[in-house]
Amino acid sequence: MFSLSQRLQDISGFMTTTIFVMAVVISVVSIVQLNLSGYQSLPGDITVNDTHNSIRYSRNYGGKSGHGKENVKLRFDLDADLTPLFNWNTKQVFVYLVGEYDGPEKGDLKQSEEHSKVIFWDHIIPDASHAKLSLRNKKSKYSVYDYYPVLSNRTASVKLEFNVQPWVGPLIWGTLDATDEVRFHDPKSKN
Amino acid sequence: MSNSPMVVVLSGSMEPAFQRGDILFLWNREQYLDVGDIIVYKTTVRDVPIVHRIVREHIVEEKGKKRTTRKTQKLLTKGDNNQGDDLPLYRYGQNYLDREKDILGSVKGYVPKVGYVTILITENQYFKYAIVGLLALSALFNQE
Incomplete structure (x- = not known):
């Protein structure tokens, strides 16, 4: 009844229950707090300044030898204050600039339902003191190519999205209240 | 390869978001995944499942059998802590992950260290x- 293994089992069982209950309480309280801080409607401002399009042939840029793919880069301005995303259960916030666009038009009878979303730039914010973003003419981090070879003359809406990473609990995603539209140029012709 | 709803992080490529030993809770019921989601996928190249973030998604119409088209989602992933995307991790000739074939689930919740x-x-x-x-x-x- 009071053997060593019995005592160990009791202690570890109690610990597991405590940890589990604590984790649930922490995640519920921090979600409520995050909602009260109004994370779904954070103001901000995004402007895409120019885009650059070039045809690349290496596999790392989506191409094959002889079959190039258009790679798009851009420069943008960004203003956002993400401080409300940080509370005592926030480990980090991952922000990323996305472009969303529809697939190529395939004749006028059949409306294409194809859709794409790509990341141009991302950044890890480690704490609240770095949460005020003010970027001027920032270069995109990635050279973006599409599933299909051609990206030029397609219009993308550009937004900033974020992923709040907690110390314990559920991950939360959201979008900044700001958007800009950009039309990709023909290859090699700078804005 | 089990389709368990929980997975233990084995590599440091998503640091500081996830460290080795953290436990992740997975969900795999959505039709399409979203850019920014953190997914667990397997490739034939490596036995261990990989936990990385989606950086591109393309919903495309693929030619199926008998001249039908099939709508599917193609995904490109990257570890937050890695320089480049996951192309070198995919099998030879594979440029994207397929939503239906390759994905074990996307991460919804997180408990540190317990694993x-x-x-x-x-x-x-x-x-x-x-x-x-x-x-x-x-x-x-x-x-x-």
């Missing part, structure tokens, strides 16, 4: 022997 026991047991043989030894000892000294 480190799994890593100790699988990677440290002395720890394994110690546990087995303890069990044997406690069985010997059991009076019931």
Whole structure:
């Protein structure tokens, strides 16, 4: 009844229950707090300044030898204050600039339902003191190519999205209240 | 390869978001995944499932059997802590992950460190022997 293994089992069982209950309480309280801080409607401002399009042939840029793919880069301005995303259960916030666009038009009878979303730039914010973003003419981090070879003359809406990473609990995603539209140029012709 | 709803992080490529030993809760019911989601996928190249973030998604119409088209989602992933995307991790000639074929689930929740026991047991043989030894000892000294 009071053997060593019995005592160990009791202690570890109690610990597991405590940890589990604590984790649930922490995640519920921090979600409520995050909602009260109004994370779904954070103001901000995004402007895409120019885009650059070039045809690349290496596999790392989506191409094959002889079959190039258009790679798009851009420069943008960004203003956002993400401080409300940080509370005592926030480990980090991952922000990323996305472009969303529809697939190529395939004749006028059949409306294409194809859709794409790509990341141009991302950044890890480690704490609240770095949460005020003010970027001027920032270069995109990635050279973006599409599933299909051609990206030029397609219009993308550009937004900033974020992923709040907690110390314990559920991950939360959201979008900044700001958007800009950009039309990709023909290859090699700078804005 | 089990389709368990929980997975233990084994590599540091998503640091500082996830560290080795953290436990992730997965969900795999959505039709399409979203950019920014953190997914667990497997490739034929490596046995261990990989936990990385989606950086591109394309919903495309693929030619299926008998001249039908099939709508599917193609995904490109990257580890937050890695320089480049995951192309080198995919199998030869594969440029994208397929939503239906390759994905084990996307991460919805997170508990730190608790899974480190799994890593100790699988990677440290002395720890394994110690546990087995303890069990044997406690069985010997059991009076019931």
